[in-house]
């Protein structure tokens with residue numbers, strides 16, 4: 425609200441408001457001209473920090489894990505710095521946080537990077553801070569939330585009762601290791617039994633060959649394997665299932681390297697699993713590609729399907745500015761989503777597909793494309809780079825490959841497979 429508007433609104437409150445002691449402070453402030461009408465980000469004020477009170481770290485408010493800088497409050501009277509976070513800003517060394525300007529030169533010393541430049545008006549932001557979204561800014565509230573869980577919680581009563589009590593770390597460690605009698609959960613000690621696969625399967629082969637009896641096999645492995653009738657299920661350690669999020673390197677070492685379970689799965693954000701798995705399964709590459717990032721800067725049209733890039737997966741800091749700039753440039757956007765999402769709001773066409781109807785829509789689109797010859801025939805015919813080069817195409821596809829549908833893994837049919845099949849005719 426502008427100052428003039430505020431004063432006018434205040435005037436309409438009449439004398440009643442003026443007698444209220446609660447208004448004395450605000451009135452003084454208005455008279456003292458503390459309300460600033462300039463648009464945010466275009467002022468000239470900035471504050472310098474020193475390298476000692478800035479910590480370069482990453483935001484954990486969502487799975488984008490943007491790189492950030494946190495400013496911590498200086499101690500009193502020149503004493504040591506406190507651990508109180510005062511402000512969170514984007515890390516301007518990071519390309520994620522510096523769309524569209526681009527990150528600063530990596531040779532820039534930290535002591536310079538933490539300072540302001542006096543050029544706050546440059547594209548709305550100064551050199552000192554990259555972009556963080558509002559949720560990232562709210563990291564301070566998360567950090568100091570009164571209800572933030574800081575101690576282990578133990579369930580009280582039946583599963584699902586929703587009642588918990590705080591326990592000490594020592595009690596938590598003990599119950600995780602040895603199990604809990606009152607809630608009837610097993611401990612890691614009881615579940616941790618490990619044996620290398622090769623040794624078990626060698627004995628299993630002996631058993632099948634008649635060189636070892638089942639009784640001998642059972643005796644040897646009954647306390648180690650989950651089921652001696654199913655050595656394929658592995659050791660009891662596999663009963664420990666670990667699903668990791670962030671800090672997965674550490675958790676993987678604990679789960680796989682230390683506990684020895686095969687049932688370890690990780691991904692930074694569970695929301696992104698579908699896109700990652702879709703990409704992994706779509707490319708026949710030695711090193712599976714986990715992500716394909718749209719080239720919003722150059723695309724003429726995008727179809728957004730099964731994701732919400734204005735909000736999720738590096739959305740607020742990277743995709744949102746890219747998309748809005750691209751739309752401004754003329755890019756068209758179609759969003760297929762049952763929800764009128766933040767991205768759908770910005771779309772030229774929103775297709776509110778019925779939940780569960782995505783597959784049918786995709787197949788209908790494929791059918792229409794084939795029946796109306798709206799596919800790129802030359803591109804699809806090129807199976808490798810050499811063929812693509814001859815046709816002046818920059819990429820190629822596996823569309824012309826045959827698939828062995830007789831094998832449940834559905835491998836591509838190789839020449840040697842056809843040769844051996846021909847020999848057996």
Ligand code: SF4
Pocket residue numbers: 483484485486487488489490555556557558559560561738739740741
């Ligand atoms: S997008 Fe926002 S909440 Fe997510 S990591 Fe970046 S700054 Fe934090």
